[in-house]
Amino acid sequence: MNSLRRVLSLSLLTAALASTGLAHAADFEARTVKFPSASNKGHPQVQGVEKFAELMAKKTNGKFKVQAFPGGALGPDLQTVSAMQGGTVEMTVMNASLLAGVAKEMAIFDFPFLFNNTKEADAVSDGPVGQKLLDKLQEKGLVGLAYWDLGFRQVHTGKKPIAKADDFKGMKMRVIPTPIYVEFMKSLGASPVPMAFTETYTALEQGAIDGMTNPLLNILDSKFDEVSKYLTITNHMYTPQAVVVSKKFWDKLTPAEQKLMRESAQETAVYQRKIARDEAAKVLAEVKRKGMTVFELPPEEIAKLRERSKPVVDKYTTELGPIVGEMYAAVDKARKAK
Numbered sequence: 001m002n003s004l005r006r007v008l009s010l011s012l013l014t015a016a017l018a019s020t021g022l023a024h025a026a027d028f029e030a031r032t033v034k035f036p037s038a039s040n041k042g043h044p045q046v047q048g049v050e051k052f053a054e055l056m057a058k059k060t061n062g063k064f065k066v067q068a069f070p071g072g073a074l075g076p077d078l079q080t081v082s083a084m085q086g087g088t089v090e091m092t093v094m095n096a097s098l099l100a101g102v103a104k105e106m107a108i109f110d111f112p113f114l115f116n117n118t119k120e121a122d123a124v125s126d127g128p129v130g131q132k133l134l135d136k137l138q139e140k141g142l143v144g145l146a147y148w149d150l151g152f153r154q155v156h157t158g159k160k161p162i163a164k165a166d167d168f169k170g171m172k173m174r175v176i177p178t179p180i181y182v183e184f185m186k187s188l189g190a191s192p193v194p195m196a197f198t199e200t201y202t203a204l205e206q207g208a209i210d211g212m213t214n215p216l217l218n219i220l221d222s223k224f225d226e227v228s229k230y231l232t233i234t235n236h237m238y239t240p241q242a243v244v245v246s247k248k249f250w251d252k253l254t255p256a257e258q259k260l261m262r263e264s265a266q267e268t269a270v271y272q273r274k275i276a277r278d279e280a281a282k283v284l285a286e287v288k289r290k291g292m293t294v295f296e297l298p299p300e301e302i303a304k305l306r307e308r309s310k311p312v313v314d315k316y317t318t319e320l321g322p323i324v325g326e327m328y329a330a331v332d333k334a335r336k337a338k
Helices: 002-026 044-059 077-086 096-101 104-110 118-125 128-135 179-187 197-206 216-221 255-289 299-320 322-336
Strands: 031-036 064-069 091-095 142-148 153-157 172-175 191-194 211-215 230-233 241-246 293-296
Touching: 031 044, 044 064, 044 091, 044 255, 077 091, 077 096, 077 142, 077 241, 091 096, 096 104, 096 179, 096 241, 104 128, 104 179, 104 299, 104 322, 118 128, 118 255, 118 322, 128 142, 128 322, 142 255, 153 216, 172 179, 172 197, 179 191, 179 299, 197 211, 211 216, 216 255, 241 255, 255 293, 299 322
Parallel strands: 031 064, 031 091, 172 191, 172 211, 230 293
Antiparallel strands: 091 241, 142 241, 153 211, 153 230
16 A cells, blocks of 8 residues: 555645646747847857857756847947847947937936945845846846946057146047046046947048057957057046847846846856956957056055046936935945945
């Protein structure tokens, strides 16, 4: 009798497991996801896209096929945003502040000297304030999943170095096409030139701009060392990379698929941040080896940049509203955490 009970129990357990497996498999449909990015193949941003694709394929038994389109192959970032809102592109990853045209509060990530280090940036981005900012995208046709890393921004120029704060005066500097970045450069005495990232190499080569700002990762990836003689370490801005999905696509997914995409994007963030930061640590030595002259602004010159940019921060503190206070409180909490 006991043997019969055991056999029956095993049969029921096997049936239950088989049923669960079938239900799990049924949660995922065959999907194709276009996932463009501005950086070139081999860049940590693109490696993040590839890792995400790998995770989604593995966890759906190959039903989710995520296609990487590096190097701005589907157009500049803001064009991609429009395509996502229209439902013709499924995903992208880009500077979070570029989404200020969708949700104005995203502009907070362009505040100069907001973060002192990546530990603070991660704590805030992964916390309630970072999630609140992502949530604001939904009513404008986008769904934010996670934040990846590109690094702190530095300055590189062609003919004239930035060796002190006053050297910005009169320089034609390419800026991310966001209002705060434009006004930040104006506050330093530079002439800002808003321009899509994909156009910048040629603009530097032809002298249409004197310089621009970039995280270290982008300098070698886009071969800016070929058209820039000087690099200045300023760490003036850290903008996390927002991983975003088209809401039109998102709404077609099952709850299980949505959960999996979000979890995979966040799992990828851990991987992507590590490889991005490991790679950035190597770039400085490499650009020196390749002939760039590197300047590190002393603390007193950084203090001048902070002071000159303060009116910009004050203006947008009023414009962006309560999120600014919440952001600074979150930064302060992260700064005090051990």
